[in-house]
Amino acid sequence: MITTTADPAACPNCCAATVSVLEAHPWCAHCEWNLDAFDRHRRAPEFGWTWVDRWTHRLAYRLTRRQFALLAGRPLGAGGWSGAAVFTALASVALTVGVLALAVTGVWLTVAFGFPSLAVVPGVALLGLAVALRPRFGRLDPDLEVLTRDRAPELFGLVDEVAAAIGTPTPHVIGVDGDLNAYAGTVGLRRRRVLCLGLPWWGALDARERVALLGHELGHFGNGDPRRMLLTQPAFTMLSSAADLVRPVDTVAGGGLVEMVGAAIAKAFQWTLSRLLFGVHLVLLAVALRDAQRAEYRADEMAARAAGTDAATGLLDTALRHESVALAVRRETRAGHGPQRWRTAVAEARDAAAEQLPLLRQLSVRDESSLFASHPPAGLRRRMLTDGPRHDPAVVLTEERMSRIDAELSREYERFRRDLSWSG
Template sequence: METVDEVDAPQVRQCPECGATVSVHARFVSWCAACDWNVDPGAPDPDRGRLAAYRKRLARRYGQQLAEEIERSGQEARRVGPDGSTVLAFGVSLLVHSVSGGLLLAAGLLIIGGWHTRILPVFGIVLLIAVATLLPRPGRLPKGAPVLYRADAPRLFELIDEVGAAVGTTGVHAVALDTAHNAWVSTYGIRNRRVMCLGAGLWEVLSPQERVALLGHELGHFANGDVRSSFVMHGALRTLARWYYFLVPHPLDSLLDLCVNTLVFLPRWAVYGLIVLLDGLTLRASQRAEYLADAGAARAGSTVAAVTLMDRLLIGDAVEAHLRRASMTAPEASGGSRGREAREAAERELWERLAARIGSVPESEYERLRRVSARRGHSVDDTHPPTHLRRRCLASAGPHPARVVCDASRTRSIAAELAPARARLARTVIRYNAD
């Protein structure tokens, strides 16, 4: 049987552009490190709409500016107090909420004051329902995702507590898991309890210290704050997004559609302008929050682990491709005990196979992805700084030793605690064919 190393054993060829030696791997793009021949053979990622493209351009610009400031100082990112842009952004957010409050008051007046007309309360109820969808509300735990509490995974929560102390905050109340190549933190409930979501597509391909760095980054958002995640600002952005969605023009199938589109034209562009304004006022602070969170990752897990974590963020496409293949090649639902054993084995081995697959990625491929990242401005989403700038700032800020060490014993204990959730997520990835 061929091993992964035998199948992927590199061969050598000459670069057609400069004649330099090029390593050829069967599973990876062949490219030249000397002249960048074929370094980026794919098409750039398409922008998802006008607003996403605008946010991405703004994130690149602010990310570049902050990266240059950090590199000039020779130190990690530092927290700064609220500036004029932040104060103005909160003012705009309060204006948005005041409009929602005014509409809510108007709905109440229509229902109560126009009760004798019979028709006005109907308009009031319709307006009340519409406003109810726009009002800010507490966050919720992810639906359908495995959620762990402290009693379910004491060693994992112990690690999170230690990382939180290292970055200057406390831990979380719940940990949710999904299959994504990502991680995030938020709050839920009226008491603003903390939740961290760990994507197995990312967690399973990280080394123990890279996992500590990941936890440090996510908890760093709680330690340093982020103006866009505050209840007032987040609620305003959510309200504006819903307004914009409701005001999207209808296809012109009738004269009524033309009339409706004409009526909503100015309100829609006013809402769009407010979204652009809030983005412009808050994205720089949000970018700084990401750099601050990266500094927390370095302090908790070490600079080396935080830097290599940035590299792991670049292989999301490879992770998603592997999970898609696992889904398509899963055993069929029928087949008796032998088929059932095959399905159970596929579930057990899914994450181990993913880790082995990603673990076999050569350094040359990571270097290619880093260069592609610099060309395209790769980022986690359209509000994050470009990943290559985050990596560069971490490397330039000076080495940090790990304040929290995840040894082999702790790694095994946490893996045992996560085993039921990992199996459940594996079943969601492997979609069996019907009988």
């Protein structure tokens, strides 16, 4: 249950009463004093040391607010490269060149000295290392239920209309799964575009919000998101793979003193190298995700262009109540109800929390600020839309057409209902 309390202490900046929701540290709703406070009991640890987590939270909060200030009221077009994007691309190129150098050296050592030769041993080792560290370009999720245009013509038609309205390419693959989420991505060397709609999320949204969701997800195919670009992908995965590869594993059992000392030295070296690689990975990830957050703002703008500003902000408010949406969908599904009742229950839950929504939006800036967050806080995303130019809907989904789309997905909805019932 959400409660809002006015703290008796006044804000030292503007003398207004401080407020709190969800047992968070109080802050001033007027001037946002203390909104950057570190809520240790409400945050999952990132590094495990409280003083480090507090410092990184404050740093992430400042970076998040600074990025918002730089972007607010300005065009969010994908044109032009930010400093974070340039850094990520250069790092990815350097990592890829390094892996190629390992492969080339391995081939040279294997073939240059004839066979048999002791050089074959390090050559094969370097080749194996290059294969282990090669860039991964993703593949289709095995849990994705792939749809065809013949199977869901209304849904495919709506996706085509939204893509045309915002000027992005259409996905090669459209599918559904049972998650309370949706995503768009590219997989494989051919960079096939994939759109996944989580049935609980898709079914719980009203007509306008569904268009906004499609606008946002399809927007990732044209907003310069570094997580989906072939050039920058190695920066997100390669060093993490390297850290896992050299992480020490206990393989020596028994043996003499010499073996134990050697194993201890090797373990210490591996531990140090693994932590060093992972630390560099975290730094690179934190920089790269600054540009990913910029891409999310751009995707929100595309959602507003497709469905209108009101629909896009409504979608963000619904996402802010993610736990309530999950609870409503689960309750109604177990009662045997379908997506129409899901939407009613979600709307009722949001109406009940309408008075707390402004504070929840503010609190999201504290809760969702992280060096490793791929999305900006929901409150700032909404404010970016309301502070920018207002958009009227370019695509309108009628209730009748939405019912036809749900009818096309009736088999998938029923499968989700059975899975939820069997899960207890």
